[in-house]
Amino acid sequence: MGTLLDVKNLNTRFYTQDGVVNAVNDVSFTLDEGETLAVVGESGSGKSVTMLSVMRLIASPPGRITSGEIMFDGRDLLKLDDDEIRQIRGNRIAMIFQDPMTSLNPVLTINQQISEVLQLHLGMDKAAAKRRAIELLEKVNIPEAARRVDDYPHQFSGGMRQRVMIAMMLAANPQLLIADEPTTALDVTISAQILDLVKRLKKEVGMAVIWITHDLGVVAGMADRVIVMYAGRIVEQAPVGELYASPRHPYALGLLKSIPRLDEIRKEKLEPIEGLPPDLINYPTGCPFAPRCPYAIQKCLEERPPLAPTTSTKHLSACWRWQDVKR
Amino acid sequence: MASQVSQPQAATSGAASSQDTLVSIRGLKKYFPITKGIIFQRHVGDIKAVDGLSFDIKKGETLGMVGESGCGKSTTGRAILQLHKPTAGEVLFRDNGQMVDLVKMKGEDLRKMRRRIQMIFQDPYASLNPRMTVGNIIAEPLEVHGILKGKAAQERVQELLQVVGLNPYFVNRYPHEFSGGQRQRIGVARALAVNPDFIVCDEPISALDVSIQAQVINLLEDLQAQFDLTYLFISHDLSAVRHISDRVAVMYLGWIVELADRDTMYRNPLHPYTKALLSAVPIPDPAIEAKRERIILTGDVPSPARPPAGCRFHTRCPIAQKGLCDVQVPEFRNVGNNHFVACHLVPDGAG
């Protein structure tokens, strides 16, 4: 399978009153056609900003992509002009956002919003677009699609709205879907419906998916490969099985150990990661995780560990002591 | 609107109302009126947020309460604290060996009882007054109950900050200067200030990051052991509830549909909704996830303003029987071993 997306040394900064926020730092990763890549990390770790950078959706000011290269299907997205990037957005790369309330326009019907995409990108006429819109809604399991297509977003529940968003991005047959925590705001049973739907559609359509989440459970069921972010950096990157079986970064290990699991015997005590993530303005010189890291040594505070291969070339970790990190 | 019946209850649920019962809820209902009109408001219906709950909470235990958004968990918590006056029912609380009904209490009596019952809120950002310093926030309950004043109160505040793992130096800071996890600790310190017996924890970890959630859960557990606290722990995170609770209640659309011991509930769930809920929780292990059978519920949760007739779950239930479940309200009953279920298709003795 060919490489679809190749991001190299991406850096994104926000220039704010308080100083420069180092939101994304030297992020590099690749994505194959048809692959599902999960991005995990805690709030503020740069997951959204990284993907917004890929879509060239960083508001400027205050934000700016200061360096890097984003090769999509052989072209550097950072070198495209506004018209060219708009052609790619929504057409070849689609994105679903966290909040199903705000990502649909409240004053347009569902039909108007889906048809707009179809007319714009595929040049369909009005009637054909509506027929296709109904088909798409059926595909994402909206009951009575033909009737509900003329409803407004507020007449739909949160889970249904998220399904409409998915229908909308399916409209243009994209090669890459970026989903930014699409189920975080939803209930477990509704979220299970959506996950199920995306898995099925992925098989049918064959698109690649980048799935942003902070739920390690969701990742386990969805992804082929996982990226763990911390303080705007990738700290670990591995095939999904390996990450869970033998994480090689203390942060990933800490995350896995800190969550209570339904399938294991109940622990007497949870093992939290103590402390807080660093300030992205006064970015630490050493390993950004060092102040919270149980493995930290003097070197960790002084020198920043690069993201480097560990047991295999597919399993990368940014930790000086990856060999000692064990489940 | 079809005539709706609230849930019929077995005489008592959970532990039999015995000496070790601290809180006892009987037939609790909370309806929010739906009104229309600008100047003169007409009553056009009710949101039946909580519709006839009965359960007991034993001294020193943690009762977990789970369910989907809008099923009435927070409303239950608030109704227990009388922050919402219940539409019907009793909230009995043990005071000097006697059970007193909080619903009947008013004014000064109720205010005095509040010292014994505290609450921790879901949103650590909105539940702290942005214009008060942390010191004043935590000292307020001490002052209003006339426990400590001035310097003594400030000393106690510093002590409490230490108890919840914050630096006592922070007394003069404002809430916005703290992270979510730290703010939640401030909320915990405020609840602890007056030495309560019972704390309603309304989703205390939902707004926090995974790595921080464990910190707060551990803190709550430590404090429980240290101060002999009783918790009602509300959450939609089934894994966290399993970790912290002794018994668990599952809510659906204003009802408790199942109530059992933690281990019983997770090992042997009886209600089809509980089964679906448990199977929907993703497990952080790819090998297990690949093999797992999911029960995917179809459709959405119905509106509490127009709950379905019969069993409220029948519209989404994979095993619902026509002519029974959509007509008759299932009784919430003990099916053995203090395992309570509201489902027609669970036989007696299944517990």
Place this chain on the structure above:
Amino acid sequence: MAVAQGVRPTGQGAWVPQATSRRSRFIDGWRRFSRHKLAVLGLFIVGAWIVCGLFAPWIAPYSYRENNLAVSQQLPSAEHWLGTDRLGRDQLSRLIWAARTALIVAPFAVTVSFALGLIFGSLAGYLGGWVEGIIMRVADVLLAFPGLLFALLLSVTLKPRLVSMMEASSVLKDLVRSGYAELIIVILALSVVGWPGLARLVRAQVLSSKNSLYIEAARASGVNTWRVIRQHILPNILAPIIVVLSMSLGGAVVAESGLSFLGLGVEPPIPSWGNMIYENASNGLWRTANAPYLVWAPGAIVSLLVFAFSFIGDGLNEALNPQIGEGSR
């Protein structure tokens, strides 16, 4: 302070522990206020206005009412810095005395309308229901009129009656003679148009504050109603109200000048910046005497005050909000 303030306020900021000393709300507030340079400038301008108004008899070199035809229509000189008008009155002195007029009218008008706005707004916010319905509909109706026009109408219709009423009373007779009776009428007129906007603001604030989680938290820990209002609701609704208060003081100065300019407010010989513009402009003095400043000086003073109050409003907004970062990094 080092909370990383991201796009979403819910972001887990990182913070750096620092030693804290006991903090006073006032000192903190002043530090935030004084960082706003224009606000400090505004404070000086308003201070100058107040000093002029209070001490006009001592500051003003000449009387404001005595005519002296011998020095009529003079250009600026060492004796008369801003020259004199047709009746030979010193312009600078009149400007200074006009400060007193504005100083009497503006705070009164604002106080009365604020009292009304606070009372009606908080009643509407607390009680809700039909009380709210009625109050807010009345406010809507009043807001639909152009404010100045409404004040004008009131002023025109009420003035003769009020003046005759006052003359009938032995105490108020002197007030009418002194010429300040008009002021009271202007104040009344301005108050009536001033309160609905404020009532809306207060109601919205009370509503959002009343339903906020920290109020519920306070109630849950046993705080009684009175303390909830004093400790939780008031401090949170006060900031925006004080800011608006500052801005509307500027507005009241303009309105007073406007009414006086139209001859419906303060009448000569009592000087007001508004009637000075009118007098000097209408008799063509400023053109014949080649002294345009006779018109624009009062105008400039009014504008300056409006700017000053709006800068102070900005400054107060920051001063009253502890969430605005202290000090630069």
